[in-house]
Amino acid sequence: MSDNPRMDVPDSAADEQAGLREGAIAVQLSEQLARLRDHLVEAFPSLEVLGFRGELTLIAPAHQAPDVLAFCRDDPAVRCEILADLSCVHWLGGQQQVHAQETTGWPTYTEDAGPGRIEIDYILYSVTHNHRFRVRAYVSDDGGRIGTATGVYASANVMEREAYDFFGVVFEGHPNLRRMHMPDDWEGHPQRKDYPLGGVEVQYKGATVPPPDERKY
């Protein structure tokens, strides 16, 4: 549907590793978003484009993410006044169970997922042009670092603190990178997928309710 050759490129190897194959599904971007995509790819040729359910995602190299955000805010054709959301997804590395979509969702076999990564999604919204898209960057899940966006959007301050709290991503240059929700002396970052889930002791002959991911029911 597009004249942009990038859209015909199959999923990046990185995405296959993560099991998230967004590009495999037919992309139907609105005309407005397609124009926006072409404009942004022209400005930053290193951007990788994904589309899913009519939503546009641009994958930026981690070191370039703050520059892309600044461009999105200042460029008159993009003009994203609001950083609507910043959130992360943890993709575990190593041998991972592959879930078969066509069946019940129970694990079938394992596959090497490569190094573990944390995906950082910046969701940008323009009140002027009424468009919304996502800038995404990947960092390592082992001490990953990325430049802060607080210099571009003030709202990134609390959002990045939350991301640091839950995922352990260090935002370099953040003025105040402390935990947001968890107590200050908390160990670990609870939204990571390798964070152990607790079971529950019950007062019946030493029985224990196992953690939710180990339950058989």
Add this chain to the structure above:
Amino acid sequence: MDETQPPQPQPPRPRPADAGAAWEDGLQPGTPAVRPEAPPAVRPERARPAVRPEHEYTVVGGEWQDLPDAAEDDLMVINMGPQHPSTHGVLRMVLTLDGEVVVDNDPVIGYLHTGIEKNTEVRPWTLGVTYVTRMDYLSPLFNELGYCLAVEKLLGITDQVPERASALRVILTELNRISSHLVWLATSGMELGATTVMIYGFREREAILDILEFVTGLRMNHAFIRPGGVAQDVPEDFDGRVRQLLEEMPKRIDEFGDLLSLNPIWLERLVGVGIMTAEECYDYGMTGPVLRSAGVAHDLRKSAPYCGIEQYDFDVVTTDTADAYGRYLLRLAEMRESLRIIRQALDRLPGGPVMVADKKIAWPAQLALGPDGLGNAKEYISKIMGQSMEALIHHFKLVTEGFVVPAGQVYTAVESPRGELGYHVTSNGTNKPYRVHVRDPSFIGIGTLPVLTRGLQIADVIVAVASLDPVMGGVDR
């Protein structure tokens, strides 16, 4: 901030030799000032015991080390909350004060953190509704709606949701918007000492909660909106009861206007307090009433409509004062606009099913009122238990395993009473969400507190915080 580098020592600020010395040291006037030993410029790192003694409760926070030195700067640090009756919930603010003027405000949150986002990752998709509805407890139906819209978008069934379900979603969420604004009015009034407003606000809210209870069975945390539609059709008398409310509510809203809009105390406290200009709103990500009070007519119901809300005629109310009083006027007007939407939706309420036809997604429960309350209908039980093995298997599979959602990631947003409520949902192609992140407008509002309250007096801080209407259940999640 590089955490390994100690803060640089600051030279002590020059100070008149005898300023306040007589008072400080209890000496006679005229005695040469003897300054007490100056505190070390760099505070030693707070020593933490290796093993904390039992029953010792501490407030260990990095922020205490960075606080300005009171003796040096003439600044005072006051801790406000989390159990303060007027901080709108368990919000704690570390206020740095110069006299009574706020120099800095460091909000501390997390006292209500319950890990709802994490909890949804280990349950089938439909059960997630039960969790997310507990986040922003004053607008539970908006949470359910945002989450369900995200799941439906991932499934690709947004177009298949029946019209009746969409219309019911609009009616219920707009009712919820009014009840949420009424609680805002009630609690804000109470925080300023206007207890009449508090009692009236909660009284009117009861009328709406009665309807919600009548429809969903619960006053809050309804879990009524489900992926694919709503849990069940509305009871017979729904139309009559909502119309009765539509008759009554405008008078009650007028009553609030009569009570407050020209009330000298109300004006004195609200006008010019908590100013957020449009630029500041953009920079800090503020949406909803705060952005609209700065004159920007931005409403997701207009710019990114959901559930067919674009077919109803309503206005986006704005004010241009950008202060707490403007937000008060705006919320009153928004309640009237919500009533307009409800009236139109009720007039045009289509018939038909309230859940998608796809039996692999629709929750199989057939609810009916029995002698012991609401439960599965007798006919349905007798069918799955006595007549159809396949129906039983289907019921069992869908209830225990749920449905599989294709891998992908979507972001959906609804216009909650507090602004843009976004659901950023990732699926890895299984029967459980891989990650659910919620963009809660209250959380974003907390991030604005340092700039919003700077330069205000403590009493105005309460007004400014209340004008954002943060709900701590949504902030902490």
